[in-house]
Amino acid sequence: MANSSALLSEIRYALVPIPDGRRGAAMPVLASKLVGPAPRAPLVARPRLATMLDVATTRPLTVVTAPAGWGKTTLLSEWARDTRRGPTAWMTIEPGDDSDSLWTHLHASLSAAGAIGGYGRRPVPVPLSVSRRVYLCELATVLADSPVPVRIVLDDLHHLADPDASRDLDFLLRHAEALRLVVAARTEPSLALHRWRLGGELTEIGADDLAFTVAETADALAQHGVDLPAPDVDALRVHTEGWPAGIRLMTRVMCGQADPVQLVDRLTGDQPAIAEYLDREVLACQSPYERDFLLATSVSPRLHGSLADALTGGTDGERILGEFVRRGAFTVEIPGEPGWYRYHPLFAALLRSRLRRASPDRFSELHGRAADWFASHGRSGAALDQALAGRDWHRATAVLFGHWHRIATCPDGPGTGGAAPPPEDVLHAAPELALAYAAHLLSVQDGIGAETFLRLAGAGLNRHRADRGSPARTVYTVLRLALARQEANPAAVEAIARRLLVDVNSGHADHNVRVRAIARTALGAAQLAAGDRGAAERNLVAGAHVADRAFLPCARHACSARLAVLWAGRGELGHAERVAQEVLRAPTCTGRCGADRRAAAYLALATVSFERDRLVDADRYLDLAANQPQHDPFVAAGVATTRIAVHHARADLAAAYDTLRAARRDREAIATAYLRERLTVAEAELRIGCGDTAMARALLQPMLDAVREPPPDLAVILARSYLYDGDHRAAARALPQWADTGAGPLALRLDAGLLAALAAHRGADPRRAGDILERTLELAEPEGFRRPFTRGGQRVRRLLANHLDAGTARWSWVRDLVETGAERAAAAARAPSLVESLTDRELTVLRYLQGTMANSEIAGDLSVSVNTVKTHVRNIYRKLAVTGRRAAVRRARELTLL
Known part of the structure; x- marks a missing residue:
């Protein structure tokens, strides 16, 4: 590339020969079009993008598309200057360039880069001296024979309007095997991208990739x-x-x-430097009609073709918005919402500012039109935002009191966020307006601001002596409930929900039915977070029933999703799976409660997958649940504890501890004492997994001291710890009743039954162990439970194999469980073996290394000196050929030492 740059620096201007039939014309070649522009300022190093381009150019075609100012040219110019990447031909396309100009300049650039011409190579005729097809065939043949990939960079390809040029580029790309074409444009180029995309031979780099981190x-x-x-x-x-x-x-x-x-705090699109850039690079490229379209539609942060038509009075809103996206006019499609668009926030702010200054009356009128459109299309939260932004107080309160049940419980998502409130004296005189602003601030998740306006509204309602059952008082209380849920405060949610149920009349008016549905749904969710599963189930079932009567599908699905989690945890896997899938198949909700219910449904499916030993599916569902924005503490804690259990089932205790620590930093996952206890129980299980049984029991002791008799879940963990220590009698004594139908959740009963069978086996009572195991299998089979048997380790596999030999009514299923265990054991046996065995003491220390105890704590637990522990650790590292604690644990698992 250095030689080509030197050559181009000498060729300032040239005339290319043309065929006799076109004598008298000449095609100029400008060297400035054949090299990427040199940087005018220090560049931000972006190695991630250079690497992305390096990987991309292992494929034939790379397309870089983004609006103006996203750094396309700068990136490609810097990347192309690196001579280590091989020959690179560059051409900058300019307005007015046609097919002749393209091939003339590209020919010169390829020659300068050494990709064509030169001693011993097949000559390529000058572009205009032969027919275009002959030239392309000759060029493709030479490029196909190149011993190294030849890169061509075409910058600003959106300026090339000649359709023949696009067809010619496609032809060359298909027939020149060594060619790597990289194009940059503000719009998607008119190449046959669909074919390259289908064949996996296209790399697309967009604005999201080019954005600064x-x-x-x-x-x-x-x-x-x-x-x-x-x-x-x-x-x-x-x-x-x-x-x-x-x-x-x-x-x-x-x-x-x-x-x-x-x-930074005051940054908007009408900041002079940004406004000037957007004026010249974006607005100047639009027709007068399109500029007016942009102004009129800027009042809404989200746009649909039909909404655009309502704002402009036109009929081509969908077409124009799609055209803006295609032309890179700072307009993007909203992911996951077909037909919806938005402008870049700085561009939208510039447009709104100009509209407000040019025509204040039109600005308010357009907000009113947007509010009416959103209200008529079931997006009441957005309608409220638009009415407030247009300072139409009457319309705002009408929207709130007409749609309060949806605005408070299922906001539409991010609103305008810029609605300035009226003077305080107006709010004092109209508490309903203060409620409207509180609802708006809740929709943008400004809890502090919402609290301020709720206090204003409450004071106003008290001055007006509003009745407890009045619409204004009901809306006030429902908004208080929404704020408590947003703040992940289950205790406040429960108190407010109970107040709503007391205040509402027992009649069947739509208003009262809606209040009961909202209150029951919220109360059930709060009781789940408090650990009162029985009361939660009753309220959620009632809430789903009342929500059906009130025609509130969001509330019904919210109840059903949480019930699915509850039933999955109880062991009703089939029922939970069906309900969760029904929730996910329901019509997509446009509000935030859609994310809430999806998170709960995914958690239920993750629990089902975990218990059926489909850990890959469990991971996938947990990721989907975690990616949903929601404020339900029970779901947040459930995702964490289920992920900890999945890691534990894989014997990845380090990852399990990382998840545990992250959960304890999550405000929602530790919102109640019950949820904090669930995390402590999860830690106790992990402590047993790494051999620290004494610490496991110590963690449980405060919970045990608070009750007369150990709850079944704690009793099972105690039994497991005793069995790990080799005390099968203490394990049997600790176990709760499990064989009877009403003895607790099925998953817990199965764990207890399996521990009872293991204790009997360790006590040399194989007949009793077989009877207990058969009863456990009988309970597990109908719901498809596998996890207790397939993840129970070598002792459980041996117990199942013995049971198979002794005879069982579930021979085929038990054989499948045994074979699954045998496959895992065989896979472990194929792992490399140790050259020098670990001593018993070193194996004991190794088990401690799975946890988080420091060397001093391990020494205290083993009653040895810290130096002794350090010596054991050094020996472990040496024998396992590792240099760190995590690597030692990982290596030990590969060798089945853990």
């Missing part, structure tokens, strides 16, 4: 001497969505400022 944003600021605290760097990236040009423009504005943080 937080680290890259910090680097850009540092290059201009701007020092911002980490939260403000993150805020700048969020405001700009990582738009590189926007970040660079803001860094220049911040240079020399005494307080650059305030510029």
Whole structure:
């Protein structure tokens, strides 16, 4: 590339020969079009993107598409300058370029890069001296014979409007095997991308990939001497969505400022530097009609074709929005919501600012139109946001009191966030308006702001002496309930839900039925988080029934999803699976409660998969549940404890402890004493897994001291710890009653039954062990439980094999369980073996290394010195050929030492 750059620097301007039939014309070649532009300022290092391009160019075609200012040219220019990557031909496309210009310049660039021409190579005719097809065939033949890949970079391909050029590029790409074509454009190029995509030979790099990361944003600021605290760097990236040009423009504005943080706080699209850029690069490219369309539709943060038509009075909203996306006009499709679009936040802010200044009356009128459209399409939260943004107080309160049941319990998602409240005296006189602002702030998850307006509303309602059952008082209480749920405060949720149930009349009016449905749903969720599963089940069943009568499908599905979790935990796997799948198949909810119910349904399916020993499926469902934004403490804690159990089943105790620590930092997962106890129980199980049985029992002791008799789940853990210690009599004494139908959740009964069989086997009573195991298998088979048997270790496998030999009514199923265990044992046996065996003491220390105890704690537990423990640890590392604790545990598992 260095030689080609030198050659191009000498060829400032040239005339390319043309065939005799076109004598008198000439095709100029500008060297400036054949090299990427040199950087005009220090560049932010972006090795992740260079690596992405390196990987991408192992395929024939790479397409980089993004609007103006996303760093396409800068990235490709820097990448192409690296001569280690092989010959690279560059061409910058400009407005007015046609097919002749493309091939003339590309020919010159390929020659300069050494990809064509030169001694001993087949010559390629000059583009205009032969027919286009002959030229392309000759060029494709030469490029196909290249011993190394030949890269062609076409920058700003959106300027090339000649359809013949696109067809010619496709032809060349199909027939030149060594060619690697990289194109950059603001719009998707008119190449046959569908064919390359289908064949897996296309790499697409978009605005999301090109966006600055937080680290890259910090680097850009540092290059201009701007020092911002980490939260403000993150805020700048969020405001700009990582738009590189926007970040660079803001860094220049911040240079020399005494307080650059305030510029981040006040950043909008009408900041002069950003406004000028968007004017020239985006708005100037639109027709007058399209510019007016942009202004009119900027009042809504989310756009649909039908909504755009309502705002503009036109009929082509869907077409124009799609065209804006295609042309890179700072418009994107909203992922997962077909037909919905949004503008880049800085672009939208610029448009709104100009609309408000140019025509305040039109600004308010358009917000009113948007509010009416959203209300008529079932998006009442968005309708409220629009009415408030347009400062139409009457419309805002009408929307709230007409749709309070949905606004409070299932907000539509991110709202406008910029609705300025009216003066305080207006709010004092109209508490209903204060309620509207509280509801709006809840929708944008501003709990502090919502609390302020709820206090104003409450004071106003008290002054007006509103009755407890009045609509305004009901809406106030329901909004209080929504705030308590958003703050993950189950105790407050339960108290407010009970108050609602007392206040509501026993009649069957729509209003009262809706209140009961909302209150029962919230009360059941709070009781789950408090550990009162019986009461929770009653309220959730009642809530689902009342929600059906009130035509509140979201509330019904919320109840059903939580019931599925409860039933899965109880061992009713088939029923839980069916209900969870029904919830997920229900029509998609546009509000946040959709995420809430999906998280619970995925958790139920994860529990079912775990108990059936489908750990890969369990992982997948847990990931889906964790990715849903929701505020249900019971679900958050359930996801954590189930993931801990999955890690434990795989004998990955380090990952299990990492999950446990993360859960204890999660405000929602530890919102109640019951949920904190669930995490403690999970830790006790992990302690037993790494041989620390004394610590496991110590963790449980405070809970045991608080009750007269150990609860069944704690009794099972105690029994497991005693059996691990080799005390089968203590294990048998500790076990709860499990054989009877009403003895507790089925999963717990199976664990207890299996422990009882193992204790009997260890006590040399094989007949009793066989009877107990047969009863356990009888309980497990109908629901498809496998986890207790397949993840129970070598002792359980041996017990099952003996039972198979002794005879069982479930011979085929037990054989399948035994074979599964044998396959795992065989896989473990294929692992490499140790050269030097570990001593018994070293094996004991190794078991401790699975946990989190320090060397001093291990020494105290074993009654030896710390130096002795350190010596054992060094010997373990040496014998396992590792250098660290985690590596030792991992290696030991490969060798089945753990």
